[in-house]
Every structure is written in structure tokens, then in C-alpha cells.
Amino acid sequence: MSVSAGALRRFFDGDVWHSFRSTPMAIAAAAVAFALVFCALFAGWVAPHNPFDLATLELSDARLPPAWSADGSRKYLLGTDDQGRDILSALMFGARISLLVGVLSVLLSVVAGVALGLLSGFAGGKTDAFIMRVCDVMLSFPSILIALLIDGVGRAMFPNAHDTLAFAVLVFAIALPGWVQYARTVRGSTLVERNKEYVQAARVTGVSSLRIMRRHVLPNVLGPVLVLATIQVATAILTEATLSFLGVGVPPTQPSLGTLIRVGNDFLFSGEWWITIFPGLMLVLIALSVNLLGDWLRDALNPRLR
Amino acid sequence: MTRRLQSKLLAIALAAACGMAQAVTLRVADVGDVQSMDPHSLNETLQLSFTGNIYEALVARGKDMKLVPALATQWKQTSPTVWRFELRKGVKFHDGTPFTVDDVVFSFKRGSAEGSDMKGYTAPIKEVRPVGDTAVDIETNAPFPILPDTLTSLYIMSRKWCEENKAERPVDRRKGVENTASFKTNGTGPYRLKERQPSTRTVIVRNFGYWDKVEGNVDEVVFTPIGNDATRVAALLSGEIDVMEPVPLQDVDRVKSAGKFTVLQGPELRTIFLGMDQKRDELLSSSVKGKNPFKDKRVRQAFYQAIDIEAIKSRVMRGAATPTALMIGPGVRGFQADMNKRLPHDVEAAKKLLADAGYAGGFEVGMNCPNDRYVNDAQICQAVAANLARIGVKVNLQAETKNTYFPKILRRDTSFYLLGWTPSTTDAHDAMYNLMATPTDKGQGQFNLGAYSNPKFDELMARVQSEIDQVKRNDAIREAFKIHLDDIGHIPLHQQALAWAMKSGVSLVQLPDNRLFFKWVSVKSK
Numbered sequence: 132m133s134v135s136a137g138a139l140r141r142f143f144d145g146d147v148w149h150s151f152r153s154t155p156m157a158i159a160a161a162a163v164a165f166a167l168v169f170c171a172l173f174a175g176w177v178a179p180h181n182p183f184d185l186a187t188l189e190l191s192d193a194r195l196p197p198a199w200s201a202d203g204s205r206k207y208l209l210g211t212d213d214q215g216r217d218i219l220s221a222l223m224f225g226a227r228i229s230l231l232v233g234v235l236s237v238l239l240s241v242v243a244g245v246a247l248g249l250l251s252g253f254a255g256g257k258t259d260a261f262i263m264r265v266c267d268v269m270l271s272f273p274s275i276l277i278a279l280l281i282d283g284v285g286r287a288m289f290p291n292a293h294d295t296l297a298f299a300v301l302v303f304a305i306a307l308p309g310w311v312q313y314a315r316t317v318r319g320s321t322l323v324e325r326n327k328e329y330v331q332a333a334r335v336t337g338v339s340s341l342r343i344m345r346r347h348v349l350p351n352v353l354g355p356v357l358v359l360a361t362i363q364v365a366t367a368i369l370t371e372a373t374l375s376f377l378g379v380g381v382p383p384t385q386p387s388l389g390t391l392i393r394v395g396n397d398f399l400f401s402g403e404w405w406i407t408i409f410p411g412l413m414l415v416l417i418a419l420s421v422n423l424l425g426d427w428l429r430d431a432l433n434p435r436l437r
Numbered sequence: 438m439t440r441r442l443q444s445k446l447l448a449i450a451l452a453a454a455c456g457m458a459q460a461v462t463l464r465v466a467d468v469g470d471v472q473s474m475d476p477h478s479l480n481e482t483l484q485l486s487f488t489g490n491i492y493e494a495l496v497a498r499g500k501d502m503k504l505v506p507a508l509a510t511q512w513k514q515t516s517p518t519v520w521r522f523e524l525r526k527g528v529k530f531h532d533g534t535p536f537t538v539d540d541v542v543f544s545f546k547r548g549s550a551e552g553s554d555m556k557g558y559t560a561p562i563k564e565v566r567p568v569g570d571t572a573v574d575i576e577t578n579a580p581f582p583i584l585p586d587t588l589t590s591l592y593i594m595s596r597k598w599c600e601e602n603k604a605e606r607p608v609d610r611r612k613g614v615e616n617t618a619s620f621k622t623n624g625t626g627p628y629r630l631k632e633r634q635p636s637t638r639t640v641i642v643r644n645f646g647y648w649d650k651v652e653g654n655v656d657e658v659v660f661t662p663i664g665n666d667a668t669r670v671a672a673l674l675s676g677e678i679d680v681m682e683p684v685p686l687q688d689v690d691r692v693k694s695a696g697k698f699t700v701l702q703g704p705e706l707r708t709i710f711l712g713m714d715q716k717r718d719e720l721l722s723s724s725v726k727g728k729n730p731f732k733d734k735r736v737r738q739a740f741y742q743a744i745d746i747e748a749i750k751s752r753v754m755r756g757a758a759t760p761t762a763l764m765i766g767p768g769v770r771g772f773q774a775d776m777n778k779r780l781p782h783d784v785e786a787a788k789k790l791l792a793d794a795g796y797a798g799g800f801e802v803g804m805n806c807p808n809d810r811y812v813n814d815a816q817i818c819q820a821v822a823a824n825l826a827r828i829g830v831k832v833n834l835q836a837e838t839k840n841t842y843f844p845k846i847l848r849r850d851t852s853f854y855l856l857g858w859t860p861s862t863t864d865a866h867d868a869m870y871n872l873m874a875t876p877t878d879k880g881q882g883q884f885n886l887g888a889y890s891n892p893k894f895d896e897l898m899a900r901v902q903s904e905i906d907q908v909k910r911n912d913a914i915r916e917a918f919k920i921h922l923d924d925i926g927h928i929p930l931h932q933q934a935l936a937w938a939m940k941s942g943v944s945l946v947q948l949p950d951n952r953l954f955f956k957w958v959s960v961k962s963k
Contacts, residue, residue: 185826190748213753214819383808383815383836384822399667400674401687 150431160423167417171226178220179208183385188215197405210405212394218405221391222413228381229388230417232302233367239306241360244313249344249352251314252321263318266311274308275373281307282379301380305367312363313356320352354429361425365418388413461960462657463943464678465953466669469809469839470636470662475618476592477547477607479843480554480883482707482859485590486952487660490641492592492624495522495541496585500946500957502863504585508536508593508625517580517905518563523572528648530595531622531629538567543596543605545575549880552609556880557871558591561902580903582910586862598623611847627651627956628658636662641955653958664809664838673698679943679960682953683812684936686755692938699943705935706768706949707859708761708868709811711821711928713737713852716888720852722803722833730796731852731887737925739790742783743828744821746930753816758931763918764858764868766932768949771865771901771914776922779929787828799829804853806834807842811857812933818855846886854886857933859950865914869898873921889926 142148151157170177181187193215196203203210209218251262269277285300324330325348333343372389374380381387386394388410395407472479476488497507509522528536542565549559561581566574577584599605602617622630627647632640639660643651661678663669666685672678674695684692684700692698713731714720720729730736746760762779765772791799806818815836822832832853837845846854860867875890876882897917904910921927935951942961945953 185823185832188823188826190745190752190820190823193752213816214823215752377838377841379837382834383819384832384834397666397685398687400670400691401685402691403687 147431151427154427156423157427160420160427163416164420164424167226167413167420168230170223171230174220174223174227178217178223179206180217180220182216182221182224185384190215194403194406196403209409212391212406213398216386218391218409221386222388222409225386225388225391225410226413226417228385229368229371229414232298232305232371232387233364235302236306236309236367237360237363239302240309240363241313241356243306244310245317245349245353245356247310248314248317249321249348252318253325253340253344253348259318262314266314269308269311272308275370277308278304278370278374279377279379282374286379298381301371301374304374304379305370309363309367312359316355316359317352320355321348324348324351350432354433357425357429357432358422361422362418364421365414368414368417388417460656461654461962462659463655463680463955463958463960464659464661466661466663466672466678466681468662468664468666468669468683471639471660472610472840472843473608473615473619474622474630474633474639475604475608475616476594476624477553477555478619479610480557480590480861481843482861482951485592485861486954487639488592488622488624489590489626489952490628490658490955491622491626491630492594493626494589494592495524496588498589498948500948502948502950504589508541512585515574518577520575520577520584521568521572522575525648526571528625529646530598530625531644531646532595532598533646534595534597534623536593536595536625538570538573540593540596541565541573542567543599544591544593547594547599547605547607548591550606552612552614553607554610554883555591555607557867557883558587558880560880561587579899580905582903582905583862583864583866586864587867590861593625594618595623611844613844631657651956653956654960655955655958658955673938673940676940680937680939680945680953680958682935682937682951684938686757686812686936689755689757689936697941698938699941701935701937701939701945701947702757703935703947704759704766704768704949705859705933705951706766706863707811707857707951708764708766708932709758709814709817709855709857709930710764710872711740711930712854712856712885712887712889713740713927714849714887715890715926720802721850722852724801724831725796730794730800730802733794734925735790735794736796737928738780739787739794739828740825740830741787741925741928742780742790743787743830744824744928744930745782746779747782749817749820750931753813753820754931754933757812757934757936759934760931761929762922764872764921764927764929765860765865769860769863769865769868771911773915773918776915776918784827791828791830796829799831801831801833802853803833803835803851804855805842805846805851806836806855807839808836810839810842811855812936814855814857817930821855849886849888851886855930856884856886858884861950863950865918866898866901869894869901869914869917873917873926874898887927889921889924891920891924891926894920894924894926 192211193213195207195211197210198205198208207217211217247262251259281304282300289296330343330347333347368389371380371387372393375390391410392414395410398406471484471487476492493507495507495509497505499505508525510525512520512522515521530536545559545565548555561577563576563578568574604616604618608615608619620633627644628641629644631642642657663672669681670688673681689700693700715731717729719727750758750760760779762777806815808815818834818836822834825832858868858872870881871884873885874882875895876885876888894917897913900913901910904913937947944959946957
């Protein structure tokens with residue numbers, strides 16, 4: 132039997148899987164999240180139109196209501212926006228960009244934040260003071276400003292940056308201001324855990340600091356981080372929309388979910404509700420399912436609840 | 438008896454209190470902020486409109502757009518190139534300093550100084566000379582019959598105040614240079630600045646020492662930029678603001694149907710157009726290397742014919758636009774109705790033109806666009822990008838807020854851009870001089886950002902500038918327009934319609950150049 136199959140067996144036999152199966156909420160959230168991620172990842176195959184292919188857009192089809200309304204067209208299930216883009220397809224394509232930006236940037240800031248927070252809390256002294264002062268400095272700038280700065284620097288360094296590089300810069304720009312929150316949260320929890328008996332016991336038995344941090348402290352401080360991270364995914368998606376509005380995010384011809392929401396904002400009073408509602412609903416679904424999954428994971432991983 | 442007296446006194450006190458409470462505040466919201474309080478820093482409508490309540494020029498425009506005296510009481514030509522302006526007596530700046538000949542000479546110098554965006558207005562002027570204490574002579578380089586028309590936006594500042602505040606030089610928006618004049622003012626106008634918080638709130642109050650009678654009854658104006666369309670409409674509907682501009686096209690019906698508001702729609706003098714870099718040997722952002730495709734007229738024409746202007750009008754603009762073939766609209770002197778015929782929208786012809794020029798497979802080009810300046814500007818650009826995709830041209834669209842957009846394109850860091858222009862003199866010459874003539878460092882072609890250049894056009898423009906005979910002048914305008922049309926120097930799109938909304942009870946004057954003067958605003962109390 133190969134190692135991975137063994138790991139899989141262990142996973143399915145383990146507490147986490149059991150807890151998943153016995154939590155209907157988690158199953159529902161996972162199903163929704165999976166459906167959304169699937170649609171987003173395979174938008175090219177699933178979506179009825181390709182809204183990023185400008186040559187296929189029909190301006191004369193702009194602002195059609197959803198298919199079930201009187202003036203709706205069967206061609207566009209959820210209606211079209213002001214450029215004649217099929218909203219359903221635009222949501223799938225847009226969610227791909229937004230999810231990628233959201234997940235990648237949050238992942239990046241979680242990794243950086245947790246590592247620095249652990250180090251800061253565990254090492255204490257000058258290291259702690261230094262890292263926390265850096266945090267203070269970062270906190271004193273609005274995150275959108277830092278994102279703009281990084282984006283500006285990124286563009287200046289690679290003036291002919293094409294889509295992929297611009298995308299990396301965008302992810303980095305959103306991730307950088309984000310790590311501070313994780314660092315502070317983790318540091319706080321680490322300070323509490325550090326003085327607990329199990330850590331002292333581990334120390335006395337001669338376990339290395341690195342191992343104590345990784346094996347003993349980390350699982351105990353991860354709870355709040357997971358909650359924070361799931362919320363931050365939604366925030367990151369909206370930050371990306373703001374950057375796009377300021378002209379440094381994704382181009383308006385390739386709208387992300389955030390851009391669609393911002394565009395939808397303009398139609399709040401116009402009676403063309405479908406341009407507003409559906410992108411917002413999509414974000415709610417993403418945020419809610421990720422949040423619920425995060426909640427469940429926090430409980431499942433919490434050693435004290437096992 | 439005493440009781441009676443008391444009640445009488447009380448009544449008087451109450452009346453007085455009511456009188457005081459009647460100080461009328463007008464809360465105005467616009468999609469963007471006034472970029473600076475410096476009247477010479479940006480030649481842009483909102484900027485000149487707002488600062489025009491604080492500062493004044495020698496000449497102003499009345500409600501019918503006709504010239505009326507302002508800081509000059511009268512003017513006449515003393516020779517073909519010299520104009521004498523008699524200055525108004527007894528005018529004081531807001532700080533109490535009397536207005537003198539010195540201030541006029543100084544302001545013209547400031548308007549032509551490094552960093553000024555007013556060079557287009559000062560360039561034809563050779564010299565401004567004081568004549569005694571009460572008049573100035575303005576000498577132009579060549580006969581310039583429309584000089585007074587061009588002076589309505591060149592506001593007069595106090596020399597003493599500028600010197601004391603180290604603001605002798607204008608604020609330079611392109612380089613991000615700021616000085617006291619960005620945040621403080623000292624004009625002669627009916628309102629003076631009370632509070633300035635950039636991008637947040639600007640408050641002006643009545644200047645009771647104003648030389649003229651003020652028709653309106655507004656004592657205080659609170660100006661707030663609200664960038665988001667829905668938020669701005671919500672602010673109006675909830676009564677948080679009294680006047681807003683522009684009403685988003687999608688919300689016009691909603692605002693009208695609320696019953697408590699008036700929507701004032703009218704034609705605007707502004708023409709929206711696209712410009713292409715025709716100067717660089719290689720475009721800043723394009724897949725074509727080593728040459729500039731826009732130098733080829735066939736490419737420009739292909740772009741022109743690929744654009745479906747009727748769809749943009751009906752879908753993006755919801756009918757509130759007039760497609761145009763000319764760079765000026767009706768209402769501007771020199772408009773040629775018979776020449777206002779667009780090339781047909783023809784995708785096949787466009788494809789063929791592009792193939793003939795050697796770009797059969799199309800190419801990539803970057804496009805710059807504001808997203809909070811003109812009505813549905815970013816949406817127009819997206820529609821244009823979609824149209825161009827049909828002929829194989831991939832547009833990399835960058836739409837951004839005007840605070841970053843304008844400095845960028847004014848530095849000419851663009852290959853393909855969208856701009857709108859209102860000839861502030863309401864004369865064809867203004868558009869020809871600023872948008873279409875070959876750029877020079879004197880101010881000519883200051884907004885010809887793609888540097889379209891045709892010497893014959895320049896020659897005709899100079900003739901239009903100095904020709905006094907109206908028939909000959911009109912002929913020169915026609916000939917020049919024909920050249921520009923044949924060259925496809927720019928791609929004109931449309932004239933947008935103005936849409937302002939206000940609470941019932943507010944009466945104001947909507948000028949077709951989209952300026953709002955608070956001295957003409959009255960608020961009826963209920």
C-alpha cells in the first residue's frame with residue numbers, strides 16, 4: 132500500500148472526516164463552495180458565453196432582464212449587463228479572477244503573518260519588539276494605500292508587464308497589508324500558550340523550539356486565524372474591485388466579481404436589479420460557504436474540542 | 438401694558454431669530470472634486486465653474502452665454518491688435534485689498550507662467566500694459582477678433598496676496614506641485630472660500646462686499662464630491678443634498694418619478710472624442726514594434742468605421758447623446774451643420790482598410806479612459822473596445838479615476854484615449870487651437886494629446902484666429918474642418934446631454950457649457 136493511500140485511509144478514519152460527516156452545515160457549505168469553485172475554474176466549458184471575448188458581445192443586447200421576465204431572452208439566463216455581457220457567464224469568469232486573487236493573497240498573508248506572529252510571540256524580546264513595531268507602521272497606513280504603492284512600484288519595475296505579471300503584482304499588493312492582522316492575532320495567542328504547562332513540559336523533555344512552535348503551539352493558535360482568513364477572502368475580493376476602479380487592478384473589459392459588483396452599484400436605483408443582485412449574491416455565497424467551512428474546520432481542528 | 442410690550446418684544450425677537458435662521462445653505466454634489474482652488478491650474482469645466490464663483494475674469498458670460506462686463510466695464514479695439522479694457526472701480530478682493538491694474542497685469546503673467554493650464558488663452562497675447570490706473574491695453578501677436586471671448590476663463594488674482602503667500606506660480610497638476618493657492622483663495626467674486634478639504638468638502642460663503650447685486654439668495658454652498666452614482670442619487674432622494682450633477686442616465690426616470698425633484702436636461706457644448714498618438718515612431722503600448730500604426734490614415738479610418746455609434750447612443754447613453762462628425766457641436770460658433778455627417782459604421786470596410794494597411798490580423802493597443810469624468814465614459818470605452826475586437830484589434834483598456842487619468846494623458850503617456858472638450862469661448866477657434874493644431878510649447882495644441890499635425894490646418898487656424906470678416910472666417914473654418922475630417926485627425930463620438938437634478942424650490946441657470954454659478958441660484962423656503 133502506498134503512502135498516500137495510507138494517508139487517505141487515515142484521513143477518512145480520522146476525527147476530521149467524522150466531524151465533517153456529522154455536520155450537515157459543513158456538508159452544505161462544502162457542496163456550494165465546490166460548485167462555485169468548479170464553475171469558476173471551468174468557466175470556459177461551463178459558461179454559455181465568453182464575456183471576455185469582446186468580439187462576441189452585442190451592445191444591442193445590453194441590459195436585458197433575466198430569462199423568466201417578460202422582456203428576457205432565453206439566450207441570457209440571468210440577463211445581461213450594460214455592455215451586453217451575459218451575467219451568468221460574467222459571474223463565472225469573474226469569480227475565477229476574484230477567487231484566485233482572494234485565495235492566493237489571503238494564503239500569502241496567512242503564511243507570512245502566522246510565521247512572523249509565532250516567531251514574535253515565542254521568541255519575545257527584541258525580535259518581538261521589532262516585528263510588532265513593523266506591524267504598527269504597517270497598520271498606520273491604510274491598506275489600499277499600500278496596495279497602490281506596491282502596484283505602482285510593480286508597474287514601474289515592469290512597465291510592459293502582461294497579464295500574468297500584473298496579476299502577481301495585484302495578489303502581492305493585496306497580500307502585503309494583510310499579514311499584520313494574522314501576525315498580531317497569532318502573537319497574542321502564542322503569548323498565552325507559551326506559558327502553559329504542556330509547552331513547558333515539552334521544553335523540559337528537550338523538544339526543539341521549532342518543533343514546539345510547529346507541533347504544539349501552532350494548532351492551538353490556528354483557530355482565530357482560520358476565522359479571520361475566511362473573512363479576509365471576501366475583503367480581498369472587494370479590495371481588488373477598488374483597485375480596479377482606481378485603474379490599477381484588472382481591466383474593465385475583463386471584469387472580476389468585484390468589478391461586477393461595483394458596476395452593479397450604479398444600477399441600484401434604476402430598476403435593472405439583475406445587474407446588481409446577482410454579483411452580490413455570488414459574493415455572499417462565496418463568503419458564506421468559505422466562512423462556514425472555516426468555522427467547522429476551526430472546531431474540528433481545535434485540540435480542546437476533540 | 439407691560440405684558441403687551443413683552444409679547445411685542447418677543448414677537449420681534451422671534452422674527453429676528455427666524456430671519457437669522459433663513460440663511461440659505463445650498464448643498465451641491467458632483468461626481469468628482471474640484472482639483473484645486475488655483476484658478477490657473479486646470480483648464481477644465483468643473484474647475485473653472487467652481488472657482489468662477491470665487492474669482493472673476495475681466496469679461497463674463499450672461500445667462501444667454503453672451504458676453505457681459507465683469508472686472509472690466511467696457512472694452513474696445515484701439516487698433517487691429519490692441520484692445521483697451523476699462524477696469525471697474527471700487528472693487529475689493531476678499532481680504533479687503535482694492536483691485537488694481539497691477540493685479541490684471543500680474544494675473545495674465547501668472548496665467549502664462551510655467552505650470553499654468555491657461556496658456557491656451559494667454560498665448561495669442563503679446564503684452565498687457567497698464568494705462569493709467571483704470572485701464573489696460575492688451576496687445577495680441579496678430580489681429581484676434583475673439584479676444585474678449587477667450588478672456589472669460591482667465592480669472593484675476595491679487596498680486597499682493599499671491600506674493601505674500603508665495604503663490605506667484607500656478608499649481609502644476611501634471612507635476613503634482615501644490616502651493617497656497619490650492620487651498621486658499623482671495624478673489625473678487627460673489628463667494629469666498631470658507632473651508633477646503635480636498636476630495637471631501639468645500640464650503641464657500643457669500644461675499645457681502647461684492648460689487649454687484651446678487652440675484653440669488655444662497656448664503657452658503659457646501660460642495661461634496663460623491664463619486665458613486667447610486668450614492669449620489671441616494672443622497673438626493675434622501676434630502677442630504679439639494680443639487681446634483683450629473684444625474685446618472687439610468688436613474689433619470691427614478692429621480693423624476695419621486696415627484697419632489699426637477700431634472701434639468703439640456704444639450705451640452707461638450708464633444709466626446711477619441712484621440713490617437715500620431716507622433717511617436719513607436720506607440721507606448723502596442724504589439725506593433727518599430728512603427729506607429731496610427732500614422733497610417735487607413736488605420737485611423739478603420740477604427741472610426743468600426744465604431745457603432747448608434748448602439749453606443751441607444752444602449753450606453755440611453756439616447757441622451759447626439760452622434761457627431763465634427764469636433765464641435767451645434768451652439769458653438771463655426772459649427773457646420775452640412776458637414777456633420779459621420780462615416781458609416783461598416784465592419785467589413787474597416788477590416789479591409791486594416792488589411793490594406795498591413796494589419797490584416799489586427800494588433801494590440803493600450804487605451805486610456807477616465808471612469809468618473811464624462812457621462813458613462815468607461816462604458817463608452819468598453820463598447821469601443823468591443824467594436825474594435827470585431828476587426829481584430831485587441832484593446833488593453835485602462836480605465837481610471839480622473840485624478841490619475843488627467844496628469845497621465847496630459848504628459849502624453851498614452852496611445853489611444855478618450856477626451857471631452859467644451860470650447861470655453863463658444864467659438865470653433867477654441868477647439869481648433871487646443872485640440873487640433875500642432876502642439877507648440879506656447880500653448881497651441883495643449884490638448885492635442887496625440888499630436889495630430891497638418892501644416893495646412895495650422896495655417897487655416899491662424900487665419901481663423903485673426904480674420905475679422907465673418908464670411909471669410911467661416912470659409913477658413915470650413916476648409917480647416919474638411920482637412921481634419923479627411924485626415925481623420927480624431928474620432929469624434931458625440932455630444933452628451935446635461936442632466937442636473939435639484940430639489941423642487943431650487944431654481945438655477947443651466948449653462949450649456951455645464952457651468953453652475955451660485956449667484957443665480959434661488960431657494961424658495963416653504
